[in-house]
């Protein structure tokens with residue numbers, strides 16, 4: 001990882017020197033519009049690539065990659081500074097990039113037919129924006145995402161703090177699972193299956209960490225590391241643990257929190273979610289600690305923390321960690337004038353789902369599933385509605401009560417905004433800003449936010465077969 005990151009830093013430096021060359025070129029008469037001057041920070045080429053997801057010696061897997069990698073290269077932007085990524089589509093079908101968790105300009109949000117036209121094969125698109133918030137985010141296709149993301153089109157985006165915390169290492173850990181045949185090929189026959197849509201989504205059978213069957217993190221005793229945990233899978237919920245270590249949570253979905261010790265279920269990552277932790281390397285030189293993933297059914301090893309043998313421990317007195325600098329989100333949301341919205345989630349297997357509206361017409365549930373593959377509804381409406389779920393004046397406080405009346409967990413993702421939990425039916429309220437809210441069956445969670453980002457924004461389940469199966473809506477900020 002360290003190698004791959006430094007390689008990308010190197011290429012970014014090269015790109016920056018390219019900016020200087022562009023500046024020289026500007027002395028010459030040019031017809032280039034000023035808006036197109038300069039060079040992208042990154043170019044992401046989507047293409048077919050072969051990668052080693054199974055153990056070494058076993059067959060490789062053909063995936064859809066960014067720059068030959070899945071997850072794609074780690075992108076680094078700087079908080080408050082313009083950022084430019086050029087997408088170059090070398091696939092045989094259209095694609096887009098969504099910048100998950102970035103409070104972005106609507107035109108850059110990457111949702112086909114809502115914020116942009118999908119980028120055709122051979123086409124390019126310039127994503128240019130200035131991230132307001134520092135933190136750990138990610139990027140992925142939003143065009144037929146249930147298939148494109150599962151085929152590999154995802155990666156981690158880091159927005160660096162203006163003054164990053166002092167740590168010895170800053171490490172991304174992107175967890176994914178893949179549905180592979182014994183031959184190593186992706187199981188393509190099941191993409192979009194009604195079974196996956198109506199149950200837990202498209203669960204994989206092969207776990208990877210940073211695209212590897214086992215990923216090792218080399219450390220030295222005494223180091224303090226920042227780990228950026230990300231769930232880039234399309235359905236699987238991962239519960240992460242580091243036996244013998246005491247991770248401290250410092251950010252959720254990119255947004256800083258007052259640091260707290262991770263308890264038993266606190267490193268639970270629903271699809272799309274991220275958690276940043278600070279962890280001190282307290283084991284002895286030569287030790288090896290597993291990075292464990294509990295999927296609810298079994299505990300798997302995704303990799304190891306490998307302590308360098310024989311190296312003298314770093315002699316440092318560790319102060320407690322005071323937390324990350326705040327992002328520009330309010331401490332509290334004033335709910336007295338809130339626009340109240342309900343989202344009642346119904347459908348899926350083992351439910352009493354009887355009917356829903358789809359494209360303006362009422363359907364019995366069985367017919368809707370058979371003819372249109374729609375198996376979930378939000379407020380009785382399956383699939384993307386023509387009209388927004390609600391419209392809010394810019395700056396309006398919105399409070400949304402989400403009621404999961406299904407037998408399945410869901411990961412409700414909000415575009416363009418982070419939302420803060422203000423009430424829940426089970427357990428104590430966790431008043432954190434999140435862009436993706438994990439919900440258990442029969443759970444109600446109420447969130448609030450300030451609708452301050454103009455445009456058309458999706459709300460959908462990030463179990464992407466659920467999104468495909470009807471769990472999607474949108475809202476508008478005027």
Ligand SMILES: [Cu+2]
Pocket residue numbers: 409410411461462463466467471
């Ligand atoms: Cu779902």
